[in-house]
Amino acid sequence: MNIKQRDFLSTGDFTNEELTALIDLAAKIKAREYTERPLAGRSVALVFFNPSLRTRTSMEIAVYELGGNTTSLDIGKGTWSLEYRENVLMDGDKTEHIKEAARVLSRYVAAIGVRAFPEMHNYAEDMQDAVVRGFARYSDVPVVNLESSRFHPFQALADLMTIREKLGALNHQRVVLSWAYHPKPLPMAVPNSFALITAQFGLDLTIACPPEYDLGNEMMQEINNASAASGGRVALSRDYRKACSGAKIIYAKSWGGKDFYGNPQADIAARQAYQDWRIDEAVMRSTDHGWFMHCLPVRRNVVVTDGVLDGEQSAAIDEAENRLHVQKAVLASIL
Amino acid sequence: MNIKQRDFLSTGDFTNEELTALIDLAAKIKAREYTERPLAGRSVALVFFNPSLRTRTSMEIAVYELGGNTTSLDIGKGTWSLEYRENVLMDGDKTEHIKEAARVLSRYVAAIGVRAFPEMHNYAEDMQDAVVRGFARYSDVPVVNLESSRFHPFQALADLMTIREKLGALNHQRVVLSWAYHPKPLPMAVPNSFALITAQFGLDLTIACPPEYDLGNEMMQEINNASAASGGRVALSRDYRKACSGAKIIYAKSWGGKDFYGNPQADIAARQAYQDWRIDEAVMRSTDHGWFMHCLPVRRNVVVTDGVLDGEQSAAIDEAENRLHVQKAVLASIL
Amino acid sequence: MNIKQRDFLSTGDFTNEELTALIDLAAKIKAREYTERPLAGRSVALVFFNPSLRTRTSMEIAVYELGGNTTSLDIGKGTWSLEYRENVLMDGDKTEHIKEAARVLSRYVAAIGVRAFPEMHNYAEDMQDAVVRGFARYSDVPVVNLESSRFHPFQALADLMTIREKLGALNHQRVVLSWAYHPKPLPMAVPNSFALITAQFGLDLTIACPPEYDLGNEMMQEINNASAASGGRVALSRDYRKACSGAKIIYAKSWGGKDFYGNPQADIAARQAYQDWRIDEAVMRSTDHGWFMHCLPVRRNVVVTDGVLDGEQSAAIDEAENRLHVQKAVLASIL
Structure with missing residues (x-):
């Protein structure tokens, strides 16, 4: 190289x-x-x-x-x-x-x-x-x-390294990128880059988010192309709890809706319906010995409960390292 | 060690x-x-x-x-x-x-x-x-x-080092921690730490302050315990000029009153009665070849006169070093 | 030395x-x-x-x-x-x-x-x-x-070094310090220092500026004294285009009028008459293979056109280096 x-x-x-x-x-x-x-x-x-x-x-x-x-x-x-x-x-x-x-x-x-x-x-x-x-x-x-x-490519690379450390291999592992509630609309760089790198490496990716928070079309095109090239799979889900069931990696992140750019109040109004999009102990129990991941900073008990973030299956600090x-x-x- | x-x-x-x-x-x-x-x-x-x-x-x-x-x-x-x-x-x-x-x-x-x-x-x-x-x-x-x-333990350690440099020995030296006027209420970390370390090392400490500016009870307990353990002495004075007379170290510092926390206007009103709590040349002449000390930053001609701060018995810059x-x-x- | x-x-x-x-x-x-x-x-x-x-x-x-x-x-x-x-x-x-x-x-x-x-x-x-x-x-x-x-003496020294690099020798070179339009009044340290160092080194300096923007009298005295000592020449011009004709160095800079200090609105009103004081390709063509210089930051198409700043005779990045x-x-x- x-x-x-x-x-x-x-x-x-x-x-x-x-x-x-x-x-x-x-x-x-x-x-x-x-x-x-x-x-x-x-x-x-x-x-x-x-x-x-x-x-x-x-x-x-x-x-x-x-x-x-x-x-x-x-x-x-x-x-x-x-x-x-x-x-x-x-x-x-x-x-x-x-x-x-x-x-x-x-x-x-x-x-x-x-x-x-x-x-x-x-x-x-x-x-x-x-x-x-x-x-x-x-x-x-x-x-x-x-x-x-x-x-946010350094974050994506650190995330992929963390997944490799935790799961040993990367190929076809079941990974969920789950939107989470947060009081304010946040940038999309982290979900874009995480979805892209997992697609590049052929993981079995599910993006779980409410319809207002779909990633952009051009971004999805790039993600789908990368996944096709690597023999991976990309699925979409509107039910984050169902998506997380049986997964190996739960990557939680909040982001803003692309159609709300320029109108943050509309985004804040829309997201109120999804205040329960939070990773808790029940979600984690439904996984296949899954790891919780987040790029930090994270709002405790909003995006993820104290129990999950402080638990033994939390990889957030390892990602940061x-x-x-x-x-x-x-x-x-x-x- | x-x-x-x-x-x-x-x-x-x-x-x-x-x-x-x-x-x-x-x-x-x-x-x-x-x-x-x-x-x-x-x-x-x-x-x-x-x-x-x-x-x-x-x-x-x-x-x-x-x-x-x-x-x-x-x-x-x-x-x-x-x-x-x-x-x-x-x-x-x-x-x-x-x-x-x-x-x-x-x-x-x-x-x-x-x-x-x-x-x-x-x-x-x-x-x-x-x-x-x-x-x-x-x-x-x-x-x-x-x-x-x-x-503020680094400050206290630097202060003790400075006293040792100036006086040679520490034990039983007469030290005054004097409250001083300042237009705003300031934190108490410096007076707390200075009183504590001088008590720990058995100095003869007088804390001079108006009654509204007494250090907290728990803090005084810790200071008194340390002084008792080291064979030192802690006295309280409401007359800073009298307290400074014959002392070896004049440590000036302004701080806020603990009972005014949450109500800075009441503190500012109370301290107006003590605008004359300022270290000047007359105070310094009354000492036993005493040293003026201050942790900095200091307001000139409010807390201390130009003459004292710029004088030969000022240790403020040495403390900072x-x-x-x-x-x-x-x-x-x-x- | x-x-x-x-x-x-x-x-x-x-x-x-x-x-x-x-x-x-x-x-x-x-x-x-x-x-x-x-x-x-x-x-x-x-x-x-x-x-x-x-x-x-x-x-x-x-x-x-x-x-x-x-x-x-x-x-x-x-x-x-x-x-x-x-x-x-x-x-x-x-x-x-x-x-x-x-x-x-x-x-x-x-x-x-x-x-x-x-x-x-x-x-x-x-x-x-x-x-x-x-x-x-x-x-x-x-x-x-x-x-x-x-x-701003580091800037002046870097400027003189840049002139020496571009022209080889310093003595008697024709240099123009030209005031330029800018929406706000800026400090005078750069024109003061540039004029002073070129005068110290005997260059043939023309300061081109509207009358409201003359450098201060004491400053001009220091510049003229330096120029006299070095055998240089200092001229003043109210027509920057004429001044630039045949010059080797065009040093553009905006600054505020000394008589407007304390009254920025009066300065802003006065400078509107000089919105055309901008270095463009026509000015540069009139020079003797002249170099464009500016200390940066510079407002593009206000102080200087994109074409001049990005052109081959622009020394601005070299000055910064x-x-x-x-x-x-x-x-x-x-x-």
Whole structure:
């Protein structure tokens, strides 16, 4: 595998062989069998348009443990606000264009990490991933996606590594991605990326969600194509309890409805009918010794009960730990 | 002394021998006789619920000079807000529980530093130190207190080191902890920790404050017990000028009244009667070649006059410097 | 040259020989012919009163590449607000004095970088540079200016290095500093410092601006004195297109009018008459194979057209890169 100097924007840009090699390297790192410092003397810029706990911390530590240095920028807080549209007259509130930000940072650093959540005003526009893709276009160094409007590939890679750790093998395992209630509409990057990577690796995936919360058509097309190519299966369910029965992995996550973008009040009204979409002990008992997974942060007793999250079949903290290892694996491989 | 893997939440959790060993090591570090790098390759997370200048800077540098790396999180600014109550339905504004934050950080770092000031709504609740204690409970790695509602142990250790530097010996020295005027009610962690550590080491301590600003009963019990065990003495005074006369150390600090928690306007009204509680040149002349001490930040000409703060008997900058050395000593000893 | 332990507040504090030596070292660093790590084991504090992208990032990386560590403070966001006036009763909203901040940081670090924009209420007061000069006065370690009300010397040094790279020689080259339209009044540190350093080095400088935007009298005096000493020339123009004709360097920048300080609405009203002060392809064609320069951030199609900024004669990204190299050269020389 040679993925030197490539961007890491979505797992869909990489073959199963490349992703497997990355997870293999992450496992070696986790086992403390990797002691190289390929980033010695080099810096990585982390550009945050949105808040972060795990991502900032795990990236700063990933770079440090590879011998390097990070410089973190919180856009809008302590730095300039950034324009990302092309050919625009910049007479509004944006003081700098990502062309300059990306080009300048390229002169200083070996890679740029970017976190840019969707604005959730317009679904089609958000799905362009204009900020992250803009950085990738104008940067001369690799750009890694720390969660964009559309994808969260480090999370997906950590999730897949966690499933492999828990189940041993990946192929044809029964996995449920279950929508869960949450008081506010959240971005779709995590469910998109989780569904995509499990489809890429041929797992038997059921997406359980109310009809208002179906993933986008183009996204489903990409997921179905990946699943067909790998010999997997993708099913849809409106009954999360039934879907979870007999499954090996219950991946809970709340997200907003694409048709409600621009109208959060309508989304909040719609989701009230689904307040019982919560993973509890009864759901977990119905699984095949299933594991509970969540990308965190999670609202206790809203998305999942204390009992499940604190229980022995909860993999949430392992997923978070694996974020560190896969990030090191990706950085060591592309830099 | 072996205090490996212990939390550092209050000096009251440590014996005089342990605290003395920490100050001895800090003095060795200050004298540049310590060049080990016990944190090489390891990271420390610093979690700030409140602003900081000295603490952030001195902790980042302490870790760096011990060979390690810090990752700093400003909760609520650029990161998720954290819930710390148990068994709660998280449907409000808190997006993550400290259980997850502590458990996840434990997978990434060798230690976690936490700063969490009191909310000052309810004294009894604040004195539980729920945030710092919660991190300590759920973390698998040592937690160090960067100032909680109740205690500021690094400050107290730096203060004791400074007194030892200035006076040579500690036992039975006459020390005054004097309340001072300040336009706003401030937390009580510094006076609590200063009184406790001077009591632990048998100094002759007078706490001078208006009756509305007495330290809490439970806190006074702990201070009195420590003083009795060490053969020291604790006195109370309502006349700070009289108390300072003949003293060796004048430790000035403003704090809020415990009975005003939840009602800051009442506190502000009450403190107007004590606007003259300020350390000035006359007070200092009445001492026994006494030293002025303050933890900083300090309001000039409100808490202390320019003349005293800038004078030759001011130890405020030395205290701040010693923060660095004691923090290195503690980290090197517990990690 | 020996400039050890000197502050770096304005290029006007240094001789041409010293500045040339700094640029020579920066060029050596850029060519990767300098591999020393003079900051190993040492820390530099970066104190930001205002937002920053290039400056924070390039300083953090400069210090790292010299072997050292940075600690960054955002004043007012996550740290205490700072008072800088002398002999003041601190009973307002400022919680700490820069005397203490500077003295304490001096105990922790090898140098302090300070960014403090003007408040733009009172021109004469802003031109005192009270914050940066206050840090320099009270600090025991060198202070470097990361852009003050009056000067931005790292930018000026990077600009001069860029001109030398592009033109080969400096003496008597025709350079235009052109005011440009921008919707808001901006600080004057960049035009002040650019005009000063080009005057110090004997370039043939034309300052093109509407009459409301003349630089201050004292500043012009300093610029004219420097130019006279170096055998250069300083001219003033009210017609930026005419001024740019035949020039080798077009340095565009918007700034506020000194007579409008305290009255931004009057400035905004006045500048509407100059909306056409924008560098476009026609202006660039009229030059003598001229280079477009800008310190960034820049508003596209307001200050400069996309075509010029993205064109082959744009030096803006090179200037930004050179910030890193000159900052390393200065830090390596003063520490």
